[in-house]
Amino acid sequence: MKKRFNYTLLFLVFGLVGFSMLFFFLLSGPLALQRFNNTYFYFLHQLVYGLAPAIIFGLVAYFIPLEYIKKWAPFVVLVNIVFLFLVFIPGIGIKAGGASRWLNFGGFTIQPAEFLKISSILYLSAWIASKFEDEDASGWKSNIKKSYHNIIYILAPFLIFLGIIFFGLLLQKDASTMGIITLTLLAVYFSAKTPIWHTLLIVFAGLSLLFFMVKFEPYRLDRWLVFLNPGQDPLGAGHQITQSIMSLGSGGFFGKGLGMSAQKFYLPESMTDSIFAIIGEELGLIGCVVIAGLFIALFWQGIRIYRTSNDKFSKLTAIGIVFWISLQTLINMSSVAGIFPLAGIPLPFFSYGGSHLAVELIGMGLLLNISKHS
Helix, strand or coil: CCCCCCHHHHHHHHHHHHHHHHHHHHHHHHHHHHHHCCCCHHHHHHHHHHHHHHHHHHHHHHHCCHHHHHHHHHHHHHHHHHHHHHCCCECCEEEECCEEEEEEECCEEECHHHHHHHHHHHHHHHHHHHHHHHCCHHHHHHHCCCHHHHHHHHHHHHHHHHHHHHHHHHHCCCHHHHHHHHHHHHHHHHHCCCCHHHHHHHHHHHHHHHHHHHHHCHHHHHHHHHHHCHHHCCCCCCHHHHHHHHHHHHCCCCCCCCCCCCHHHCCCCCCCCCHHHHHHHHHHHHHHHHHHHHHHHHHHHHHHHHHHCCCHHHHHHHHHHHHHHHHHHHHHHHHHHCCCCCCCCCCCCCCCCHHHHHHHHHHHHHHHHHHHCC
16 A cells, blocks of 8 residues: 655644744834843744754654554653643742743753643544454443443543543643643543443533532632633733734724734733634734634644544544644634633644743644555
């Protein structure tokens, strides 16, 4: 069978990353000049500590054989989970905004929770694929019909794995990343044709946990109340969403032009969580539709790779990456537009920060790697 490399996906990634760096350069310049008296401070930081390592990681993910990735996935996720808890050790972990989520290694700052997005996908895909290899198709199908086998050998290990991740992210007060990872792993688990009652049970349990997390954490409850009525406290809890909607709407149909945003000086997290609002202000509805269209095209190419993959590990890894990137994009854009509560998650490829960009390019490298064997 002739192997086909997915050039369309490669061009989409180049387009998204290239435009994001151009846009970030124009956005960050005035803010960097105002705060550091250096127009290039944020851009150079994103270039040196974000894009450069991300490209290296993405190339490694592309060239390394998939068999090796599958073999080492348990070790990688184990190291990642250890790092997830190292953030609480003084001198190694960095605390900011009341949360410990970062590690400092010789001047390099990484966020382990971001890397857990891809390492957990790889581990779960490898674990499920190994079960298919251990039994023939008829054996797998017959066994999953048995309730005892379902609970002990399939559902229980998955719930234990989810529980470890949940506990680590709960300590970090990172409910948004917890939600992204949980839903992504659930999509991978469901795609493996496990019994549907497993998925329904986990969804019900997740919604119950979400209710208690919102009820007993005032800042999470505030986010939902502000989402329901942004105007109740426009200068306090509703400030970010109010400014975000103003920024997004002020761009009109064609936008004010690249670099012409006025809200970037007033909108909280304008370079990170709320960067899509600045895109809307500078490029208007047309620009937002084009950016959304690129992400939709990326999603479609990922689905094509999933459908044409030759083995279970590749299929599950592909669907996990596609679901994760698409879900995070959808939530970020919806939050900025005021149709979903503020989640505090970055817009893939665009938001300021090195960890998430590195993980996203690793994901793209893996998709391209899988496409070689499709």
